[in-house]
Amino acid sequence: MLVSYRWLGEYVDLTGVTAEQLADRITKSGIEVERVEALERGMKGVVIGHVLECEPHPNADKLRKCLVDLGEGEPVQIICGAPNVAKGQKVAVAKVGARLPGNFKIKRAKLRGEESNGMICSLQELGVETKVVPKEYAEGIFVFPSDAPVGADALEWLGLHDEVLELALTPNRADCLSMLGVAYEVAAILGRDVKLPETAVNENEESVHDYISVRVEAPEDNPLYAGRIVKNVQIGPSPLWMQARLMAAGIRPHNNVVDITNYILLEYGQPLHAFDYDRLGSKEIVVRRAKAGEMIVTLDDVERKLTEDHLVITNGREPVALAGVMGGANSEVQDDTKTVFIEAAYFTSPVIRQAVKDHGLRSEASTRFEKGIDPARTKEALERAAALMAEYAGGEVVSGIVEANTWKEEPVVVTVALERINGVLGTAMTKEEVAGILSNLQFSFTEDNGTFTIHVPSRRRDITIEEDIIEEVARLYGYDHLPATLPVAEAKPGELTPYQAKRRRVRRYFEGAGLFQAITYSLTSPDKATRFALETTEPVRLALPMSEERSVLRQSLVPHLLEAASYNRARQVENVALYEIGSVYLSKGENVQPAEKERLAGVITGLWHAHLWQGEKKAADFYVAKGVLDGLFALLGLSDRISYRPAKRADLHLGRTAEIVLDGKEIGFVGQLHPAVQKEYDLKETYVFELAFAELLNTEGETIRYESIPRFPSVVRDIALVVDDNVEAGALKQAIAEAGNPLLKDVALFDVYKGDRLPAGKKSLAFSLRYYDPERTLTDEEVTAVHERVLAAVEEQFGAVLRG
Amino acid sequence: MKERLHELEREALEKIEQAGDLKALNDVRVAYLGKKGPITEVLRGMGALPSEERPKIGALANEVREAIQKALEAKQTKLEEEEVERKLAAEAIDVTLPGRPVKLGNPHPLTRVIEEIEDLFIGMGYTVAEGPEVETDYYNFEALNLPKGHPARDMQDSFYITEEILLRTHTSPMQARTMEKHRGRGPVKIICPGKVYRRDTDDATHSHQFTQIEGLVVDRNIRMSDLKGTLREFARKLFGEGRDIRFRPSFFPFTEPSVEVDVSCFRCEGHGCSVCKGTGWIEILGAGMVHPNVLEMAGFDSKTYTGFAFGMGPERIAMLKYGIDDIRHFYQNDLRFLQQFLRV
Structure with missing residues (x-):
């Protein structure tokens, strides 16, 4: 809302308050003044x-x-x-x-x-x-x-020695979409009176009922419809002061009749429409819902197709206006217009909002109807418009008003106790202070023993309950005067839930391990939604996406992490290690919320470690990624319950991918991107992983229990076993551990060899075995006995022989 | 004989002094103290002396031997030290060459801000509540006093999935969900961080996905002054002691009264600068007293319970704190951006 300082001064005495000062006062008490513009601009x-x-x-x-x-x-x-x-x-x-x-x-x-x-x-x-x-x-x-x-x-x-205040109105303050509304607000702030405009009309002898009748068939959309006839108008420019005010408020002047309707709209917040009476084509106005498929050409010369959701003003046969939004071209006021029918109506918000939405037409009028006008001022605005047309368009006002009125003003009475006001605000205001604020707001009220009974004027439709009054009092009292205290309550410690605390530990672990935390978008394109996902459903799709690229919810974090890696590589950042913890969204059927599951995913590409001048360089590979995950499982106390199995998954390298299994259940994967996907993302060798993070964190891991530090020496024996190429190291290691139980405490693989010195199809896996008894020093014979058992077991199970 | 011994001592000490390495020193040792050395020789010839002279000469010979021995040891230590030093000097490296890097990642700046705020409120007795990002219209709007057709729904154009399901436009649904769980009994003291979504075109200041942190306290006798005190505490911990806050009246459907909260500029101490656009104040939060309709819908008696709520944007706070100029940086995951947030 653009408010001319000088125009405002006609309703409230602004003596001693500059436009800048006024703006500051208004902002401090509730309505933000975005800027104050001096129209002089230094002229x-x-x-x-x-x-x-x-x-x-x-x-x-x-x-x-x-x-x-x-x-x-x-x-x-x-x-x-x-x-x-x-x-x-x-x-x-x-x-x-x-x-x-x-x-x-x-x-x-x-x-x-x-x-x-x-x-x-x-x-x-x-x-x-x-x-x-x-x-x-x-x-x-x-x-x-x-x-x-x-x-x-x-x-x-030209009215340019003026300043314009631009108010940023919140939806509850539609009352300030008018100069009079702003005047009441300013009067309350300054503690001054409001001077209302003159509305007395000189009428001629004729009766309006001889000209027109009004019938409203949709009273819920249009509780009040009033009109007047002004005859013998002379269309011409409106007075310069009026044009100047319209321009300052951002409205283009047209002619005296149209300008007066706009002037009243600004002054009262009541939209009006002027019809050319002679072009209406009948002597009746019927307000009704449009028929499906009915057409109207609006003032902007656009032909619009209507539905039953829209309200129209008709001449009994065809629409002459799209109610509350825009007039029809067929009844437009033109230079030769002689008789004007002024419409002043109260249209309710939903039907106007629907029309605005369907036709993409937002006007000064529709905005006010959408936000809600004050029907108590509708007829007053009509009177003022008629008076101005008589004065500035040479018109003759026909006696009487036509109206269809089902609107009943329901008085709003709110009671609030001083104690409650001070209790909610934490203040110590007196009765007199509160009474002073209510008086300045020009609310009529009575006070009895500290309880105020307030009759809320219809212009303030935002005030209906006690808290609304408390807010009015608070903002005019001034929040700067509010003390600062802390809640008085039983002291209970705040804390993270175990899940939240663990998640933070995991974040710190990944960061300590060298990965950066990424946050990517949840919305993605349909082709990316289910790619790489551990679990898929029909993607959850937005009803009205802004673009196909952001139209469905993701089911895996990997695609956007790959985009991030690709984005970095395109900017010469080739070594990328990112992780993300975030939700994926799995449909549970239409019209129910999808399951949101937290996932942990990562991408590693380029060099994992580079310390070149000392000749160290380690490119990311499968085991780098796996090592990071192994550390995570150790952190969660789950190492012994995790296993990796070779797996084939879409978009991943078929020989370099493992599914990760916890207690026999698949909870994730780690692997190299398929070369075709690497190419698609313009990446070099790239490794990704994704884990069902929530499941992982919700699995109770091994807790810390101290074991005594070895007091006796252990015996270490190294063995190199030759096995067929396809024997998995993991299985072999497990067999060794089982055969050596309980004296065999540790089995560590330390070498893998394939090559000329072995027959084709064979490989050598070297393990270091540590034997230990917590009770005593082991003898050579005891160790040898177990060791032989181990060798026998692996020979039997894998045909493993000691490498000569 | 006496003279001979003194002469030998002088001679030996001189040769020790001259010995340039351990081998030469050893030669001196062998030459003077060996079994065939001159001192032994002297002692052997002692038989020719009168018996009263013998103990004196014997004592003298021992003194000389000890003096030589001591000098040898001292020289040996010195030579050994010199040898070690030479060896170490030969092993010298360029200490200005780069060290072997320790691989370190770091949290996303938004996570830093969110965790900092979480910790700050946990310290004041709050717990952290999290909830679904895909919400029902009821929790996102209706339970927050935004019935269908409410004009304020315009303020946040939403991503709907169906008529009843949408991506949450704020973290406020957690207010209603948490209050419902409390079944009408306080105190409730939570903060709710999380991702939210709005139908905005991404540009330097808008993002269709962003984060929010919401706080809620409901109990008997919660006053608006408690909100002011709490947020002042928060502002001082997050932006430094000496910060002040101010309330400006505003409107949110779920609070009444509603305020916007400014923090005095941490850059210029309130004198006016580019960060605060010359006003000395920076808008940081929206807040207010929980609307009675919201309390009632969640099962609280609004006559006995009152509460306050506040909400803020970690992106905005991170942008202000670190001087970040474009909100899109948070979601591009450019390592050159992320790497800047390592320091504690």
């Missing part, structure tokens, strides 16, 4: 001039040589390029020495050899936005009414 020296002569420039086709009377001294010669300049006009002239916006100084000049002593200005040159400049002057200079006094300050006549 000076612009006067109204009279074009005495206007003839073609001798040396330029597009210029005119004008002789202009500036009301002082001799008339001066000014060269003007505007196409509409003409003899006899009153125009705005920036004199020599004047300043225009942007600190543009006017100097005496020669244009194509002709002297020019100033500049005849367009409104744009005076800082007015093109979109509000009256259409006839949009391409040229502005022409004042012929009675404008020559030599007078043009800026004053």
